[in-house]
Amino acid sequence: MSSARNISVSQDDLIHQVSRSLGLSTSPAAPTHSTPSSFGYATAAANANVTASKHLKPFATEDIKILLLENVNQTGRDILASQGYQVEFLKTSLPEDQLIQKIRDVHVIGIRSKTKLTARVLQEAKNLIVIGCFCIGTNQVDLKYAADHGIAVFNSPFSNSRSVAELIIGEIIALARQLGDRSNEMHAGTWNKVSNKCWEVRGKTLGIIGYGHIGSQLSVLAEAMGMSVVYYDVVNLMGLGTSRQVDTLEDLLGQADFVTCHVPELPETVKMIGQQQFEQMKTGSYLINASRGSVVDIPALIQAMRSGKVAGAALDVYPNEPAGNGDYFHNDLNTWANDLRSLKNIILTPHIGGSTEEAQSAIGIEVSQALVKYVNEGITLGACNMPEVNLRSLTIDEPDHARVIYIHQNVPGVLRRVNEILGDHNVDKQMTDSKGDVAYLMADISNVDTPTIKDLYSRLESLSSRIMTRILY
Numbered sequence: 001m002s003s004a005r006n007i008s009v010s011q012d013d014l015i016h017q018v019s020r021s022l023g024l025s026t027s028p029a030a031p032t033h034s035t036p037s038s039f040g041y042a043t044a045a046a047n048a049n050v051t052a053s054k055h056l057k058p059f060a061t062e063d064i065k066i067l068l069l070e071n072v073n074q075t076g077r078d079i080l081a082s083q084g085y086q087v088e089f090l091k092t093s094l095p096e097d098q099l100i101q102k103i104r105d106v107h108v109i110g111i112r113s114k115t116k117l118t119a120r121v122l123q124e125a126k127n128l129i130v131i132g133c134f135c136i137g138t139n140q141v142d143l144k145y146a147a148d149h150g151i152a153v154f155n156s157p158f159s160n161s162r163s164v165a166e167l168i169i170g171e172i173i174a175l176a177r178q179l180g181d182r183s184n185e186m187h188a189g190t191w192n193k194v195s196n197k198c199w200e201v202r203g204k205t206l207g208i209i210g211y212g213h214i215g216s217q218l219s220v221l222a223e224a225m226g227m228s229v230v231y232y233d234v235v236n237l238m239g240l241g242t243s244r245q246v247d248t249l250e251d252l253l254g255q256a257d258f259v260t261c262h263v264p265e266l267p268e269t270v271k272m273i274g275q276q277q278f279e280q281m282k283t284g285s286y287l288i289n290a291s292r293g294s295v296v297d298i299p300a301l302i303q304a305m306r307s308g309k310v311a312g313a314a315l316d317v318y319p320n321e322p323a324g325n326g327d328y329f330h331n332d333l334n335t336w337a338n339d340l341r342s343l344k345n346i347i348l349t350p351h352i353g354g355s356t357e358e359a360q361s362a363i364g365i366e367v368s369q370a371l372v373k374y375v376n377e378g379i380t381l382g383a384c385n386m387p388e389v390n391l392r393s394l395t396i397d398e399p400d401h402a403r404v405i406y407i408h409q410n411v412p413g414v415l416r417r418v419n420e421i422l423g424d425h426n427v428d429k430q431m432t433d434s435k436g437d438v439a440y441l442m443a444d445i446s447n448v449d450t451p452t453i454k455d456l457y458s459r460l461e462s463l464s465s466r467i468m469t470r471i472l473y
């Protein structure tokens with residue numbers, strides 16, 4: 001049974017149930033958090049003019065169980081381990097049945113793009129309070145189900161954007177000069193010195209679909225190589241340099257020598273490049289996709305390359321990707337894999353767009369810090385599926401304070417009922433915000449002892465609007 005539902009408990013029980021909702025410090029002498037303060041007071045504590053922030057110790061940190069899948073970077077592992085949490089690390093993703101077994105037990109899960117956290121998986125995750133996507137994309141997580149069950153989701157919105165943009169630049173030149181084929185031939189012992197249909201990229205047009213973090217970085221790099229840039233985006237955006245937004249995808253396809261996709265996976269972007277779009281592209285143009293495998297209809301690409309309409313392609317992402325490294329890129333993974341592999345001038349990479357030391361190390365730090373702030377202080381800044389709520393840190397001058405976090409359904413009348421409960425105490429500060437069907441309230445209250453905290457917790461939990469209650473102090 002989830003701790004949130006099991007509140008008629010002794011103090012000892014509470015200590016072991018905090019993971020999901022309420023927690024009490026097991027020992028004041030427990031290892032000190034290095035929790036960063038919301039406003040930097042912790043680091044400034046040495047400075048006598050500034051009041052040190054209080055490290056909220058709502059739980060025995062060693063009771064917090066974290067599962068990290070898909071080879072999350074050492075930087076992230078170190079930050080989480082330094083909190084005293086129990087961290088289990090696996091290099092690969094897990095098949096669904098094993099994932100379900102493991103997720104039942106953990107309070108925090110860290111994944112990359114491969115692990116699918118569907119409603120079916122998440123409904124088994126009774127202790128889970130937060131998910132860290134150590135990547136940009138969050139399409140692999142059912143964000144709505146997570147929010148509706150009080151599970152916050154964090155990602156790293158741009159730490160690998162530059163790595164992807166640089167990969168695309170490399171691929172544009174490699175495709176224009178047929179480098180993959182020439183290199184393969186040399187590896188096979190064949191000298192094949194040709195210039196037929198090999199081009200400079202200077203003066204050519206790059207068409208960017210999705211002008212977000214990656215698309216706009218790419219735009220700057222491409223112009224520096226003398227390319228003209230056009231882009232298509234559903235949002236009206238200012239072009240960098242001399243790049244120009246076009247009104248329709250068809251406009252872009254008709255102008256571009258190189259077409260590259262940088263959209264998220266959404267219902268509208270699934271197969272957004274298919275047979276009709278290949279027909280609209282210039283003969284002899286090139287297609288690049290490092291967004292998500294669902295964005296391009298690959299059998300249609302194979303056709304377009306066989307017919308000569310498309311002169312080359314680079315793919316980094318596929319509808320089905322294996323859980324870990326190995327000899328997997330065959331027809332049993334994707335039915336057309338062998339046809340794809342047999343094509344000329346096609347660069348196939350194993351979803352490495354964001355796989356650089358710089359990106360992975362930055363993502364490890366960014367996401368694990370967000371997880372620590374959420375677990376320890378309830379701060380949702382940067383969350384993908386929850387309202388962003390933050391309060392100034394409690395300070396060590398405030399010994400009898402507690403932080404109440406109440407995640408609830410966004411329906412009328414809840415705040416009145418919550419404030420009836422909190423109103424008997426001194427609410428020092430409070431913030432509430434909502435996103436869709438879910439609202440998040442954070443309040444710091446003073447002069448509370450342990451029985452009071454237990455009472456507050458029980459009363460908040462008994463409200464019908466409750467999704468999850470946590471009390472940190």
Ligand SMILES: NC(=O)C1=CN([C@@H]2O[C@H](COP(=O)(O)OP(=O)(O)OC[C@H]3O[C@@H](n4cnc5c(N)ncnc54)[C@H](O)[C@@H]3O)[C@@H](O)[C@H]2O)C=CC1
Pocket residue numbers: 136137138157158160161164209210211212213214215232233234235262263264265266268269290291292316317351352353354355
């Ligand atoms: N291959 C890899 O290793 C990596 C792949 N990615 C993928 O790249 C995607 C894009 O990344 P960012 O640039 O950081 O995302 P972003 O969110 O900054 O930009 C995406 C852009 O696409 C636009 N867009 C959305 N729907 C559209 C539509 N139907 N038509 C045209 N434009 C549309 C948005 O308005 C936005 O400007 C990610 O969602 C992820 O799936 C991200 C990082 C690494």
Ligand SMILES: O=C(O)CCC(=O)C(=O)O
Pocket residue numbers: 112113114134135136137138160353354355
């Ligand atoms: O590096 C990864 O595993 C995923 C990269 C990616 O696709 C993303 O950041 O969305």
